[in-house]
Amino acid sequence: MDGKSPRRIKTDTSAQLHTLESLITLILITGVIVFTVQATSLTPLTSSTANAHIEAQLQTLAQDMLSVLDHSTSGQNSSLKDDILNWNGEEYAWNSTDYVSEENSILTGSSTANILMDIITPKGIAHNVEFAMISDTGSIMTLPYIFNGEPSDNAVVVSRRVLLSNSDMSNPTQFQYTTGIPDADKSTDFYNLIDVKLTLWRM
Template identity: 55%
Template sequence: MRSLSMPNLGKDQDAQMHTLEAIMAATIMVAILIFAVQATALTPLTSSTANAHIESQMYVIGQDMLTALDHAPYDQNSDLKEAIIEWNGEMYVWNGTHYQSDYNKSNSLDGSVVDMLEFVAVKNGIAHNIEFMYNDEDSTNTEAYIFSGQPSDNAVIVSRKVLLSNSDIVNSTSYEATTDIPDIDTTTALYNIVDVKLTLWRM
């Protein structure tokens, strides 16, 4: 009679243990790899994410500034509209203490727009330009109101349209000669629409 050989249970158990260890090691490595990829993509310390966060913050700040400046009680002009109406056509630059005319150094800018910029932008090291865009008969023109230099690559731009009526302008001939902003429709009460463009960036 042929004798039956008993299986080697010890070797089978060793093989199962090695297989289990390999599976566990592979699972751990995959988990570590997934964690590393997610951490690299989502950490706020990466340059692109940090820049996007800063740009988003500045965009909200710019929107809030223009919204606040363009708010007005019933039957009154907003601070933003008053700044456009009272503008003398000159470009102003921050000289460390106040906004000074680039054309006439003895002229300085004041008012609610200046107060807002000093409180929000200047104190927080945010460079800023303000431009007035308006239409004439043939094209759209842009004039600098406040200029702090060429914006960086991470600059944000917010804008607000302000409607000027004939009743807002005391002397349309003098105003156009000073600012170059014309009356685009002499047959209606509309004088012009000025698009106020605010550009913000970190210095």
């Protein structure tokens, strides 16, 4: 011993308090972040995901409607086939009340128009119905039945094929003149194969 008193280590209480405050602040911030992440739904809600969901719903809806229209009991035409056979060749558009042609005639007695009015128009869903078929030259031609404008990029298209025979109509020649649907094979009872295309899209 040299007689000197032991050296005392100075403690800076102020620095310790600052460190403690920083630690508490860090813990609080971490807790807030964890709570926020757990409380927020992480389900992807991007516009593309939402559009895909809407398109899937429209696809199912369109398929169901065409399935109902194309159903027929034994020995009877389906409602969809009758709508084609009874068509007057005019193009119709929805005017918020009825389906009206450019000649101001109202589409009546159409099961297709009725199901669209009951299910589609109240939901504000835009829609087109077109008949695609084989032309006289063997190419594919399309005639509008109900047309409400050009569909958007996220539109869905569902189709159903309906076979027409000469025996389905009283006068095949008059039917072709009225509708514009040609007789694809005049040598047989086969008249044409109609691809009914239903297009749905959100405005």
